[in-house]
Amino acid sequence: MKDRYWLMKSEPEVFSFDDLMKAPKRRTAWEGVRNYQARNLLRDEFEPGQLGLFYHSNAEPTAAVGVLRVVKAAYADPYAFDPKSDYYDAAAKKRGENPWVMVDVEGVLKFPTPVTRPMLARDKRLKDMMVLRRGARLSVQPVTEAEFRVVCELGGLDWEAVQSA
DNA sequence: GCCAACGTTGGC
DNA sequence: GCCAACGTTGGC
Numbered sequence: 001m002k003d004r005y006w007l008m009k010s011e012p013e014v015f016s017f018d019d020l021m022k023a024p025k026r027r028t029a030w031e032g033v034r035n036y037q038a039r040n041l042l043r044d045e046f047e048p049g050q051l052g053l054f055y056h057s058n059a060e061p062t063a064a065v066g067v068l069r070v071v072k073a074a075y076a077d078p079y080a081f082d083p084k085s086d087y088y089d090a091a092a093k094k095r096g097e098n099p100w101v102m103v104d105v106e107g108v109l110k111f112p113t114p115v116t117r118p119m120l121a122r123d124k125r126l127k128d129m130m131v132l133r134r135g136a137r138l139s140v141q142p143v144t145e146a147e148f149r150v151v152c153e154l155g156g157l158d159w160e161a162v163q164s165a
Numbered sequence: 166g167c168c169a170a171c172g173t174t175g176g177c
Numbered sequence: 178g179c180c181a182a183c184g185t186t187g188g189c
Contacts, residue, residue, distance in 0.1 A: 035172075057187060062187085136170090136187095137172085174184095175182090
């Protein structure tokens, strides 16, 4: 497995970290990514075993709230072809080709302290973090190992605990 | 609720 | 292929 770390955004009104922890086996499919850059990351870079930050966007507070793990590599996102879904892609269906993929993730640990956006922004070690850049709308983002460790620390989880979870 | 940033669409 | 218009994201 390639050692990579991710940040995955979700609006808690739609799907929160607690929802993930309550799901059967703490697992869910990460459906609905409809951006090609994010799609490429899911399809080409995501591997089972990799860890990520679960980030609440459009939220009060906006924060990294827990750690997740990729448990299944990318496969076709069936919601793209489902007219009843919010993530329906009529044009793709018409073409008969589904460009969209999803991965499965599982909840690992919730941060004892949610790492709010101001906390992230205040920490010098995170100054290059993509999510902090203006207009960084990508819903699936790469995070460096150093950044990932810092966020875990700020959230009150030590590295050992995350590693062994 | 506002609006800046970004991605996509579509007219030419 | 350019680029203006539009829709969406998401912080504030």
